[in-house]
Amino acid sequence: MLAGAVAVAGIAACSPEEGAGPSDEPVEIEFWGWVPGLEDLVAQWNEENPDVQVAFHRMTGDDGQKVEAAVDAGAGPDLVQLSTHNLPDYVIAERVQDITDYVADDESNYTPASWASVSFDGRVFGVPQGIGPAATMYRHDIFAEHGIEFPTTWTEYLDAARALQEADEDLYIANLSPSEMGQWLQEIQQAESSWYGIADDAWTVGVDDEGSQLVAERWQTLLDEGLVTTEPMWTPEYWSLVNDGTIASITYAAWFPSILAENASGLAGQWSIAPMPTNDGSTNGGDSGGAAVVVLANAEQPAAAAEFASWLNGSDDTQEALITVGGLFPSTQNGLASPALLQENEFYGGQVINEVFIEAAENTPATWVEGPNYGFIQTTILDEFARVVNGDQTFAEALDVTQEAAIADLENRGLEVAAP
Amino acid sequence: MSTSTATGSRRRRHGAVSPWAPYLFVAPFVVLFLLFLVAPIAVAFVNSLFSRQSSGLGFGGSSIEFVGLANFVRAFADRDFLIGFPRVLLYGAVQVPVMMAIAAFFALLFDTALVKGRRFFQFTVFLPYAVPSVIAALLWGFLYQPSVSPVLQFFESVGITLSPLASTVVLWSIANVALWSLVGINMIILFSALQSVPREMYEAARIDGAGEVRTALQIKLPMIAPAVLLTTLSSIIGTLQLFNEPQVLQTITSNIPSDYTPNMAIYATSTLGKDPHLASAMAVILGLATLVVSLLVLAANKRTTNRAGHGL
Incomplete structure (x- = not known):
């Protein structure tokens, strides 16, 4: 499978051949989230990665509950933003995929507490996205x-x-x-x-x-x-x-x-x-708790989805936008080091x-x-x-x-x- | 296939109706009825007999297991869920008669020749029904909050402090929203029923010396008894299903807990408590309770309607 190839490729070093999978058709990923400004980041990704195209849906109201119902019914988006408080329930109900093989290398860029909040039984089930000190x-x-x-x-x-x-x-x-x-x-x-x-x-x-x-x-x-x-x-x-x-x-x-x-x-x-x-x-x-981006159970391209989540939350390219536009408090080391964080x-x-x-x-x-x-x-x-x-x-x-x-x-x- | 078509066409030639015709006519209803009423009930009932079970810490995955009536036992042991039933019944016992009385009053009023600008006022009374109940609850929610409500501020300025969200009165504040929303549609149903009453009846009553009020109470009301039955029945079922208004008002007051009504408890159990199987058991209980109450109202109304019929 292409899974191993993408995992080795890591965050930034992914060449088009590896991400595109066996066919020439671009991989399509559906992503639901609520952080302000995600539209622009998704557009940036799509521009830079013609082989993995992400469609974004802004979550409002009870969309979080819709996701659960959809996943249980065998449908739903590929990627979703989730409060880490709810993650164990998702893991136990098998609504999320184990993405350890794709994102294990990211660990060093995250605060230990945030990485612990997405890890259960030694497996990783999400990429942290912000905390709430x-x-x-x-x-x-x-x-x-x-x-x-x-x-x-x-x-x-x-x-x-x-x-x-x-x-x-x-x-x-x-x-x-x-x-x-x-x-x-x-x-x-x-x-x-x-x-x-x-x-x-x-x-x-x-x-x-x-x-x-x-x-x-x-x-x-x-x-x-x-x-x-x-x-x-x-x-x-x-x-x-x-x-x-x-x-x-x-x-x-x-x-x-x-x-x-x-x-x-x-x-x-x-x-x-x-x-x-x-x-x-x-x-x-x-x-009061943080959030994570998780790959849902019915995602057909977990490697590509995890790759996007890894870029979105951890890339040097996204930290400033997540902090200034998104209003997130970073759970990443490069985010904590970003000058954007220390604005008056x-x-x-x-x-x-x-x-x-x-x-x-x-x-x-x-x-x-x-x-x-x-x-x-x-x-x-x-x-x-x-x-x-x-x-x-x-x-x-x-x-x-x-x-x-x-x-x-x-x-x-x-x-x-x-x-x- | 070909034989049945042949039989059908021969019959038609003889002027007889195809035996399938009635089934064809009821088919749309039957299909929708099975698909959207019977099937969900069956699914809920089946779901209620199962439970998602894990072991240890739960990270080894889970399985759906048959647990018999265990979910029903749990539902009946949940005091807060059970208290919801008498609460909505009390609510219904007050809200439905008040609503029907107001609806009947308006219907009879608009049916007299005395009202000028009838269409305009009818429209005004009906208009709130066009407002979705969630929006209605949001609107009233603003009117119920002291610092943003012009109504409460006016009363405050004349020395009367009202707190419609206080725990003792919040049930009636919910009833008020429903009342405002639903009087209109009930008025229209009763008013339409009045239009089908033969006009000679009124003439006869007038000749016998009955005034407008007497005609309304002793002729018109008994004549529209079936319509009153229909609206009462659906109103009572509506109160058992009470959900939208309290669920919306819950966001602005701590006096409405998540299991305030049976339907809210089911919602909370399924989506917030993440136990759809227990919620299914609760839904089946609510469905049965609604059925029982509906049958009781139906039986009671049948007796009174018969009596009224004999009296005429």
Whole structure:
């Protein structure tokens, strides 16, 4: 087969004969993704590689669920962008192809954590595309007005939240969205929690582990003392809280600053970015999760598809566009070294915001393990969080309920579960 | 083939109808019915008896295994899924009568000679039905959020704080969206039924001294009972299937969990929880529940319609 030939050819050194396969017809690859600017990168590839033509479809709404249904029905695109949280489910359900033979050489260009997130049982199932280190965007004008330093630890954060409330009862340090998974994940990862672990040949479930309990306690305090608003994120109501200065800070991933700038354009120059506050006695950062490009089960030309994915995410030619147009925080070494990453940002008063995110990425502990039934846990825990915000239970109780349900769900799938 | 054609043509010569003709006429219905109703139900039922099973960590692949009724046992053990049923029934018990009353009121109103500009008002009442339910829920979603809703801001300015998304009232806020969307179509069905009532009936009633109101309540309403039955039945089935409005409003409030209605629970289990086999079992349960409720409504309506018929 041509598979071996392409694998040897690697990223850039592929001559037309090797990529084209046995016939002279160009190979056609269908690729679905959501990162801004992918159209231009695909056009560039098609120009340079007449023998492998990529057709791009921009994913919106529930396209991710469409992909699953299509793959299970024996159809679907060849390549798709996917949250790495969902990758184990795809591997177990055999929706993705093992591409170890095509991309193994790329490993050295990726951060160890991102490469680990696409590797299972020693096999590689995707090419990492960006990660989500967290930092805090805050209204420096509001903090200055009330003479409050932006906190560096969560203990100081609670004090700052109380001080803001005291100064103005309509002022909250943040919005605690019961529906936003990433904001929970980045804080529990910072606390070295992991929903999954592997013990021998069995999964462990850590939804209510020590790290998660620590964050639950903090969120409970914020909620009980009325220090936060509790609107679901992304709603008009939420953006109005941001724009009218009701909330003074937002802690989220490296892809969020550009979204904030877009949705709060009237507040340009009033925001700064600081490291996410830390837990006492720790310098850990957090990460809400990354993405990967995977070759789906029904792709007939996995070698060509993997070759394109490898070029798209790892080539020197694409890093700048992915960072500046795509808004990605790179998971590649050449991306992290790209000068594009260190540009000043006008909205944040000329701050080189990625310096903060680079530091966060360096300080993120490698404790998080991806596992199966992520979708199930997410749905369950968010429903339980909603009940917490309504005052029906506490965060600690929500974790217990989810922990139990998650174990039952894994066992129902026939998977081995061990006590953590 | 040739013999049957010959037989057919001979019969036609004798003026008899081909025995295949009726089947031919019902064929389009039967084919679509089998393909889009019976087949999916059969597939769902078969799916519900299986489960995807892995072993160990799961990376060795998985297989689909027969598990009997295990998925049904799991579905019936899911308290949140089961609570969805009384919730939508409560919703239906309030929403359907209110909707039918408003629809009947408008239909009777437009049927009287008293209304000026009837076509315009009919169109106005009907218009919301032309708005897809997802769009309707998005529109109302804006009206339900205090900082972007002119309606809530107006009430706030006169000292009344309304929070339509609060956990105690969110069910009725959903009902309001459905009401707004569906009154129009029900009004049109009832109004059309009224047009087929023989006009002599009204003349007779007038001669006997009945006024507009009495004619409406004692002549018109009983005469359109079958249409009321049809609309009530489809409305009740509609409420059991409740999905679009709460699913959309879920994105703006934490008071609607992912398994708020049975249909939402099925969706969440299949697409978010990634267990299509359990979801199939839940779908079969919902289908059976809908069938039972439909039969009950049908039986109840048959009795009342018969009584009304004898009364005339």
